[in-house]
Amino acid sequence: MPDPIVNSTVTPQSHRPRTFYHRLLRASGLAAGVIGFSLCLGILGYHFIAGFNWVDSILNASMILAGMGPVGTLNSDAAKLFASAYALFSGVVFITATGILLAPMFHRVLHRFHIEERNSR
Numbered sequence: 001m002p003d004p005i006v007n008s009t010v011t012p013q014s015h016r017p018r019t020f021y022h023r024l025l026r027a028s029g030l031a032a033g034v035i036g037f038s039l040c041l042g043i044l045g046y047h048f049i050a051g052f053n054w055v056d057s058i059l060n061a062s063m064i065l066a067g068m069g070p071v072g073t074l075n076s077d078a079a080k081l082f083a084s085a086y087a088l089f090s091g092v093v094f095i096t097a098t099g100i101l102l103a104p105m106f107h108r109v110l111h112r113f114h115i116e117e118r119n120s121r
Helices: 017-048 054-065 077-112
Strands: none
Touching: 017 054, 017 077, 054 077
């Protein structure tokens, strides 16, 4: 008799496609929330620290968060320090959002390779 059970007739709840899609949807919502929160921080920072109007603040925060670089000219030292910190923060947000989005897929792959073992007592 083989020790591991590879194919079971009963599909566990965590292996079902509906559960996977639910996890994927939840992860997408969480990633969108993280990106939205980060975008709001950037908009507020560019508006109040750099003195940009709201539209220019949205443009600059979006471009930095997307990794494309700043658009407007920063005139004060405080604005330059904020832009530098926001650019570093945006890199971390990108890595975090990517991890959040990939987690359900990685979880699904791990379930595919899962082998349940019988008790060897």
